[in-house]
Amino acid sequence: MALEGLEELGKPHYKGAEAYLYVIEWLGRKAVLKLRIPKHYRHPLLDRRLRWRRTVNEARAVLAAIMAGVNAPAIYYVDPVAGAIVMEYIDAVSLYEVIEKKPEAAVQYARRLGEAVGTLHARGISHGDLTTSNVLTRGGDVYLIDFGLASLKSSEREQAVDVHLYLRSLESTHPDHVDTMLEAFLEGYMSVRGGAVTEKIMQLVREIRLMGRYKEERRTAWQQEE
Ligand SMILES: Nc1ncnc2c1ncn2[C@@H]1O[C@H](COP(=O)(O)OP(=O)(O)O)[C@@H](O)[C@H]1O
Ligand SMILES: [Mg+2]
Structure with a gap:
């Protein structure tokens, strides 16, 4: 057809x-x-x-x-x-909306998301655009969508970028829920990948964030000079 x-x-x-x-x-x-x-x-x-x-x-x-x-x-x-x-067609509500409307229900989805992303990463798949809008929730489970920027042979750094993007989307839209939503995500992620790999990925996430901050600072410095 x-x-x-x-x-x-x-x-x-x-x-x-x-x-x-x-x-x-x-x-x-x-x-x-x-x-x-x-x-x-x-x-x-x-x-x-x-x-x-x-x-x-x-x-x-x-x-x-x-x-x-x-x-x-x-x-x-x-x-x-x-x-x-x-x-x-997935008849579902995005994680973004769940956090918005029922934040107490969002935590269990964050754990499921951590498991799902850990499972992808363990197979070398990175998502590439892991925001709370690209996670759909239905009946206690999560569905991932929007894989246009995914990589099937991802490096640990690309996998760390996934975690970074998830974190950044929480920070920009739901700053009050960052800690609980990250903690639950990491619980799920660790249950699949184990503590050592998870710690390594989080170390890379910290590096990516420091670099981002550095870039931000340079950008503001330039803007101030202009
Ligand atoms: N399979 C699907 N079932 C139900 N809704 C979907 C599906 N795919 C996408 N959507 C809805 O459409 C929106 C945009 O789709 P997405 O693939 O994320 O495109 P974009 O690259 O523009 O973000 C999603 O945020 C979601 O609300
Ligand atoms: Mg999308």
């Missing part, structure tokens, strides 16, 4: 920075179509290559996650040329 009639899709349910998401029906099932849209400020060839690469990358990484036993939407169809992925 090919993807036809894209022009008839109508209004997207979600407009992200690089993709539009539509809730559609696919072979009788409710599904999500993620369509990476052309960016006109990019050179057309580069744009096509980038959309192709991220689409394929996302589909591959989702499959790898599922094979590792981590919940992610089943992939129904991929069209790299159109930059399209059709996937299972």
Whole structure:
């Protein structure tokens, strides 16, 4: 089955920075179509290559996650040329919203997330964009989405970046819950990877954060000079 009639899709349910998401029906099932849209400020060839690469990358990484036993939407169809992925619709609430509306329920999800991310990392998979909006929660379990920047052969530093991004997304949106949400995440992560690896990753997270702070300081220093 090919993807036809894209022009008839109508209004997207979600407009992200690089993709539009539509809730559609696919072979009788409710599904999500993620369509990476052309960016006109990019050179057309580069744009096509980038959309192709991220689409394929996302589909591959989702499959790898599922094979590792981590919940992610089943992939129904991929069209790299159109930059399209059709996937299972997960009727769920994002972790972002759970923290917002029911912070006491968020802690158990943070632990489950730590287990899921630990499982991915143990297989060499890094997510690449681990924010609380890219974690969906349903019935006590977590689902990971948005794998466009994932790596299947990640270094420990890339894995540390995942933890750093999770931490940063908490700090910027839910500063009051950072400590509990990190602690629960690390409990889950450690239960999969063990204390020694977890400590090594956290050491890298501290380095990444120090470097970030250094860059921030330089940037503000420059701005003040101007
Ligand atoms: N399989 C899915 N089931 C249900 N909702 C989804 C699914 N995939 C994405 N979404 C919703 O669409 C939003 C954007 O999708 P995402 O893949 O994260 O794109 P972006 O790269 O623009 O962030 C998500 O934050 C989520 O709310
Ligand atoms: Mg996203």
